[in-house]
Amino acid sequence: MSIITKKNIVLTVFSLTFVGSVNAQFQASEKLSVAQAARMQARKTTGTATSVAHDPFDFGTNITDADLKQFTSPLPDGRGMPVGSGTVMQGKIIYTQHCLACHGANLEGGFGDRLIGGRGTLVRKEGVTPVKTVESYWPYSTTLFDYIKRAMPFTSPNSLSDDDVYAVSAYILSQAKIIPPDATMDQDSMPKVSMPNRNGFIRSNR
Numbered sequence: 755m756s757i758i759t760k761k762n763i764v765l766t767v768f769s770l771t772f773v774g775s776v777n778a779q780f781q782a783s784e785k786l787s788v789a790q791a792a793r794m795q796a797r798k799t800t801g802t803a804t805s806v807a808h809d810p811f812d813f814g815t816n817i818t819d820a821d822l823k824q825f826t827s828p829l830p831d832g833r834g835m836p837v838g839s840g841t842v843m844q845g846k847i848i849y850t851q852h853c854l855a856c857h858g859a860n861l862e863g864g865f866g867d868r869l870i871g872g873r874g875t876l877v878r879k880e881g882v883t884p885v886k887t888v889e890s891y892w893p894y895s896t897t898l899f900d901y902i903k904r905a906m907p908f909t910s911p912n913s914l915s916d917d918d919v920y921a922v923s924a925y926i927l928s929q930a931k932i933i934p935p936d937a938t939m940d941q942d943s944m945p946k947v948s949m950p951n952r953n954g955f956i957r958s959n960r
């Protein structure tokens with residue numbers, strides 16, 4: 755036997771209203787997700803494979819490996835070097851067109867840094883002025899590739915193809931007498947180049 759009191763009636767009415775409103779919300783959100791699913795499906799079929807809906811804002815795309823590569827450098831052992839190649843002779847042409855104006859006909863520097871020479875000058879010795887160049891200072895050839903690719907030519911960085919960067923790196927390394935004039939630089943040969951100052955660095959614990 756149920757006893758209907760005023761309090762009971764109020765409570766029942768309240769909970770019915772409450773349940774009703776939750777149900778309405780649920781239905782609304784269900785409608786929303788059906789609409790989102792339709793949008794995602796539409797994207798998939800239009801072929802933009804990398805775009806995925808990002809709830810709740812629904813904009814932006816996932817970063818691709820190619821995007822990420824612009825921010826990461828190859829390692830000294832060659833991991834991350836792009837596939838490509840270039841010869842010293844090809845590099846001479848690139849250098850003349852894109853680098854000579856600032857680095858000089860003999861890589862002696864000008865508006866840009868001197869690139870070769872100075873071996874053996876990085877010593878603490880009376881009367882010897884340190885000359886820091888790719889030849890005298892840089893421990894890894896892979897850094898040369900990465901630096902040129904991302905920072906040079908000074909006024910239009912990242913404009914050279916990987917093959918062009920291999921070639922111009924080969925030219926600089928050969929002018930520095932680190933590799934022979936008939937050498938080809940690619941993703942396998944370049945990391946094997948032994949730089950003159952490779953062992954001139956000490957580990958820092960900072």
Ligand code: HEC
Pocket residue numbers: 848849852853854855856857865866867868869886887888898901902906907908909914922
């Ligand atoms: C418009 C002038 C300009 C051009 C063109 C230019 N560079 Fe440079 N380059 C510079 C300047 C300036 C620096 C020094 C940048 C710094 O210290 O931040 C530099 C630095 C460098 C360095 C680092 C040298 C070191 O020991 O620190 C290399 C390697 C280099 N350039 C290679 C090239 C190559 C290869 C090209 C052609 C593809 C090129 N540059 C084109 C102006 C130029």
